[in-house]
Amino acid sequence: MTTPALVPEPSPRSPRRGADGDYARLLRRISDAGLMNRRHVYYAVRFGLVGVAFAACWAAFVLIGDSWWTLLVAGFMAVTFAQIALVMHDVAHRQVLRLRQPTELVGRLVGNAGIGLGYGWWQDKHTRHHANPNHEELDPDVAPDILVWSQRQARSSRGPTRLIGRAQAYLFFPFLLLEGLNLHVAGVRALRNRSVEHRGLEGTLLFTHFATYLAALFAVLPADKAFAFLAVHQGLFGLYMGCIFAPNHKGMPTSTGEQRSDYLRRQVITSRNVRGGALTDLALGGLNYQIEHHLFPSMPTPNLRHAQVIVRDYCAEIGVSYHETGLISAYLEALRHLHQVGAPLRTPDRHFDAEAPQRNR
Numbered sequence: 001m002t003t004p005a006l007v008p009e010p011s012p013r014s015p016r017r018g019a020d021g022d023y024a025r026l027l028r029r030i031s032d033a034g035l036m037n038r039r040h041v042y043y044a045v046r047f048g049l050v051g052v053a054f055a056a057c058w059a060a061f062v063l064i065g066d067s068w069w070t071l072l073v074a075g076f077m078a079v080t081f082a083q084i085a086l087v088m089h090d091v092a093h094r095q096v097l098r099l100r101q102p103t104e105l106v107g108r109l110v111g112n113a114g115i116g117l118g119y120g121w122w123q124d125k126h127t128r129h130h131a132n133p134n135h136e137e138l139d140p141d142v143a144p145d146i147l148v149w150s151q152r153q154a155r156s157s158r159g160p161t162r163l164i165g166r167a168q169a170y171l172f173f174p175f176l177l178l179e180g181l182n183l184h185v186a187g188v189r190a191l192r193n194r195s196v197e198h199r200g201l202e203g204t205l206l207f208t209h210f211a212t213y214l215a216a217l218f219a220v221l222p223a224d225k226a227f228a229f230l231a232v233h234q235g236l237f238g239l240y241m242g243c244i245f246a247p248n249h250k251g252m253p254t255s256t257g258e259q260r261s262d263y264l265r266r267q268v269i270t271s272r273n274v275r276g277g278a279l280t281d282l283a284l285g286g287l288n289y290q291i292e293h294h295l296f297p298s299m300p301t302p303n304l305r306h307a308q309v310i311v312r313d314y315c316a317e318i319g320v321s322y323h324e325t326g327l328i329s330a331y332l333e334a335l336r337h338l339h340q341v342g343a344p345l346r347t348p349d350r351h352f353d354a355e356a357p358q359r360n361r
Contacts, residue, residue: 078236086285112205118187134270169339179238247330251337267294273324
């Protein structure tokens with residue numbers, strides 16, 4: 001497993017009319033507007049704020065001590081861990097630093113040591129997602145696991161997945177309570193892969209985090225409160241992370257086999273933007289501008305909202321569908337999709353051939 005920059009933007013090689021030329025012209029407009037320039041002051045402030053929040057969480061945890069009020073700290077810590085994960089996301093995309101080595105060092109310190117999230121595992125997975133979003137064979141985010149993402153996957157599912165798939169729309173948010181644990185376990189399991197670069201460092205930082213975290217919990221709290229803190233913190237962390245990423249692609253068109261369009265259309269058609277103001281931008285870490293992020297992964301987060309105006313107008317100009325909706329509507333679209341693709345499991349005797357729901361306008 002190598003750790004390149006996450007899906008760098010294609011270079012505008014040709015000004016010709018057509019698919020490649022479409023992206024080249026858009027990239028020139030974005031570059032001419034200065035939106036690919038790094039925002040060092042913004043990230044210095046953002047790093048400082050999440051660092052203060054992280055320290056405040058642990059200080060409050062120690063000061064409150066043996067009290068059930070500590071579960072409020074667990075909730076605040078869940079939000080803080082998710083915000084740190086969003087910082088790691090931006091670092092991995094080289095939105096913050098240009099060079100590979102300092103990028104990887106900061107990513108591992110923030111991810112592995114800070115919140116117990118394996119940087120090498122996540123970067124490999126996320127790179128493959130960006131290269132082929134919503135492609136059932138190539139995007140690990142829509143690979144069948146506990147849930148299925150298309151009726152084709154539903155028909156071929158076996159065991160618990162087949163049973164869960166019947167009601168997966170209703171189980172989706174409850175399952176997110178386990179996503180925090182799943183993220184930790186996936187990072188540890190990836191250490192068995194010999195192709196993981198710097199496996200020793202990755203593992204050392206991960207297990208140092210786990211040991212320090214658990215030691216702090218059981219040193220300050222009795223066992224019952226420690227387990228309750230662990231459950232609340234990790235459950236809400238997973239729920240929040242899932243709520244950040246679920247609106248981005250779930251329920252958008254999927255593809256299989258050789259069904260691959262050009263870069264611009266592949267990124268735009270499979271992504272969904274979420275409307276909202278500053279609070280939405282903060283809560284979702286800027287990933288509510290998912291279309292712009294997928295088109296320009298190394299664009300600093302605060303520039304995405306400015307890029308949106310250019311990208312939306314350009315998509316209308318060249319006739320590419322651009323989907324944007326509110327946050328609640330985005331969740332409802334994702335849940336309706338999960339319910340629809342599970343239909344063959346609820347009525348296996350019927351034939352279903354509609355693989356992807358229509359976008360709701």
